[in-house]
Amino acid sequence: MIIPELLAPAGNLEKLEAALAYGADAVYLGIDRFSLRAGSACLSLPELAKACDLAGHYGRRLYLTLNAFLRPGEEADFRRLLMELRPLPVDAYIVADPGALAMVRDADPERSLHLSTQANVTSAGAAQFWQALGVKRLNLARELTLEEIRAIRAQVSLELEVFVHGALCVAYSGRCLLSAAMTGRSANRGECAHPCRWNYAVQEETRPGEAFGIEEDARGTYLFNSRDLRLIEHLPRLIAAGVDSLKIEGRMKSRYYVAAVTRVYRAALDAFRADPAAWRVDPLWLEELETVSHRPYGSGFLFDSAETGVHPADSRYRQSxxxxxxxxxxxxxxxxxxxxxxxxxxxxxxxxxxxxxxxxxxxxxxxxxxxxxxxxxxxxxxxxxxxxxxxxxxxxxxxxxxxxxxxxx
Ligand code: SF4
Known part of the structure; x- marks a missing residue:
């Protein structure tokens, strides 16, 4: 049985160092252009060169997110960036936009291509489509169940990556317009203001200013909120399903978050590698995952979509x-x-x-x-x-x- 790669986020050089030191097999990060993270969660081009050196020093893989959907007028900039990036030993580019994928194949044909979760792959047919276009690995949509992951695995040969930990959108990742509509900050450009986590009231159309509160707790109602994902309890099933890479969400999260979460999943994978039959969830792993800032945990859509989604009682962030x-x-x-x-x-x-x-x-x-x-x-x-x-x-x-x-x- 193959132990999947542990893939951790690296929003800056400090977090990259933490991810590598605390046990990631591979890291993913973005630069300040065409990556779905804004501001402090991105590296500059010179920092990316340092990041490649650091990952090389540790003997780990580094993937670069170039997963924005391009707009008219951006293609020329994207091509220029590809030429600037070409000398760097980045192990793969993570893309979502078919046009961006075609440009990478054209400008840098030897570069490995991973497909971002933004492409929302939910079937073997879609996976085969992307594979035929040169994609080596794809990150499956977070909305798939374990059964569906197994079914896709049985029909495709390319590498499959799944998220195992971190925040979940209430919409298909990357298909949400709430932030763009309410604040002008587009989630698809890495600027989500997270309005799904705000509290809401009901207003009858002809009575502006008269909002009816709906209460889930004393602080209000969070209609669109979702739990955070935590799949550590289900690692053996994901491994048995033939997943190649387990991804931790959180390029915007702190250095402590990256270190603490990475080391727990490292410990769990190492324990499984040492003795799969004796593998049990160590209560310490769960305690440790409580130490980082998070909303109530759930298993996402892995078994039953009704279990995730809206958290009815308390959606506040907590950390021990x-x-x-x-x-x-x-x-x-x-x-x-x-x-x-x-x-x-x-x-x-x-x-x-x-x-x-x-x-x-x-x-x-x-x-x-x-x-x-x-x-x-x-x-x-x-x-x-x-x-x-x-x-x-x-x-x-x-x-x-x-x-x-x-x-x-
Ligand atoms: S508003 Fe919420 S669901 Fe929409 S993209 Fe942002 S985090 Fe995801």
Whole structure:
């Protein structure tokens, strides 16, 4: 049985490093043009060159998202970009637009092509159509059931990729106009304002300004909201279905999110590789997936579409822990160099986490600024020297538990 690739998001170089260090076999990322993410979730072209070096250093694969649907007037820019990208050792381009696909085949025929979930492939016929056009791998539509994934696998030979973790749209991915219609920010251009997660009321047409509230909880009603996807419990079934790549959603998510989620799925896949018959969901994996910001989890459309979709009771984001700092070096006589991400203090109960499910709880005793002066409070973005448990390494992350009310413990 083939263990699928674990494919993690990398919204910037820092997140790329986290994805690689915490166990991704491959990463996907976008640059500031023709990628369905805007602003901070994209790399510049020089950063992409660095990203290729870093992935090469780790011996992992790197895929570039070029999955925007092109508009008239954009083709020439897209062609120019393809020529600029050509020297870079990107393992595959992820495309959705048939015109973009044709241009890559023309300008860069040796480049592997993956089809984005934006193309909404839901049948073997569609998969074969894309394969005949040169696609090596496709990301199946999130809306397919396990049975349907199996049926497609039985009829096609190209690589199949599925999302296993992260946010779900309530519409077919990429086919949603809510954001473009309500805010002018098009989801298909990577600028979704997520209006599906807002709360809504009912208004009778002739009574403007008189909205009727519909209450699901004290905060209102979230008619279009969906749960987040979490398929870790179903990995053996996905592996048995013959899926080649398991993809984690979240180029906009934090470095901590990428590290924490990647390391859990890495651990689960490694456990399966070691002994498929003895594989069980480790409660620690589920606990760890609670530490990152997420909405209530579900299994998407894998078994029963009614289970996902709207979450009737509570659609708020939650996370059991707060990311407070990243370890930047391997330590020395004055402690480990740490960059703060959220405010924390000497005396706090913290956890240090690292690749391979390494984690240690400790109370922070000593903090100093870079001049060696003692500190009581560590502010976001401050660079400080901390006394950490032995075994801490560059790339480890620090977190702090929240209380049940959401406050920081
Ligand atoms: S509004 Fe919601 S469903 Fe529509 S694209 Fe954005 S996240 Fe997806």
């Amino acid at each position: 822990h707060l990311f407070v700092g990243a370890v930047l070096d391997d330590g020395g006589p004055h402690g480990w160099l740490v960059e703060g991400r959220n405010r924390f203090a000497v005396g706090d109960a913290l956890e240090l986490i690292g690749p391979g499910m390494r984690q240690t709880r400790f109370n922070l005793q000593i903090a100093r600024n870079e001049d060696g002066e003692p500190l009581g409070i560590i502010q976001p973005n401050a660079r400080v020297r901390l006394e950490l448990p032995s075994g801490a390494r560059a790339g480890d992350l620090l977190r702090k538990a929240r209380t049940a009310s959401g406050a920081i413990a």
